[in-house]
Amino acid sequence: MKPPPRLQPLVDEGLIDTVVRQLMSGKEAMVFVVRCGDETRCAKVYKEATQRSFRQAVDYTENRKVKNSRQARAMAKGTKYGRESQEAAWQSAEVDALYRLAAAGVRVPKPYNFHDGVLLMELVTDAHGDAAPRLNDVSFTPDEARTHHASLLTEVVRMLCAGVVHGDLSEFNILLAADGPVIIDLPQAIDAAGNNHAPRMLLRDVANLRSYFGRYAPELLATEYGPEIWDLYVRGMLTPEVPLTGRYEHQTGAVDLSGVMREIDDARAEESARRLRMTESA
Secondary structure, rough: OOOOOHHHHHHHHOOOEEEEEEEEOOEEEEEEEEEOOOEEEEEEEEEOOOHHOOOOOHHHHHHOOOOOOHHHHHHHOOHHHHHHHHHHHHHHHHHHHHHHHHHOOOOOEEEEEEEEEEEEEEEEEOOOOOOOHHHOOOOHHHHHHHHHHHHHHHHHHHHHHEEEEOOOOOHHEEEOOOOOOEEEOOOOOOEEEOOOOOOHHHHHHHHHHHHHHHHOOOHHHHHHHHHHHHHHHHOOOOOOOOOOOOOOOOOOOOOOHHHHHHHOOOOHOOOOOHHHHHHHHH
């Protein structure tokens, strides 16, 4: 196919030989299958801020680093330069997270290059060499659900040990490759140590996995892996090899009513977003 305008510079510079087809178009980006020499890869083209609908919530951007104080001031004031800087920081967050997690051995697509709002990375494929499906497009037996759930918990732990929380993990941003699940879509990834919302987001990520795989293996619905993982992390005892039990004894104490209400609001927002994604993917 004819290269889209955003991909033409990569073709001109020899980073891409040909554009094969469009793989998908989402709220945040369009993804194309491309050929690079003898390899088939994918190119994620980020949409302009005015063309997409994901809310860059302050919860995700808290403590994100910027190049200089001028950028920080402009972003705080919401100037044109500030909005452009915020957009660049949002895109580079996924790139940085991918390189960081790939180096830590987390199952994410291997990144190759980032050029002018286009991320060139590995194309995740199934056993037939076709683009791998998302989890929400696949059905599982109880044993398969248990296996994939355990595998993804290991990836969540490995991510946390690398200092990263996905922040929006669900069946909609996990691909089922020939050799198991691969985690994608990381522009909202946060720093586990530098973001005050990291515990809540980690718990939500793990709860989403529990809810999804619990449809196929109901006993998973009674597990408490999220609190267990975070407790081990804050005590400095978390490693990818540590055995998890799925059990956790909650501490008793004063109830944080505002925190509870926020969790309820987040759950409602997440459910609304989930329903919207299901409608869009139908």
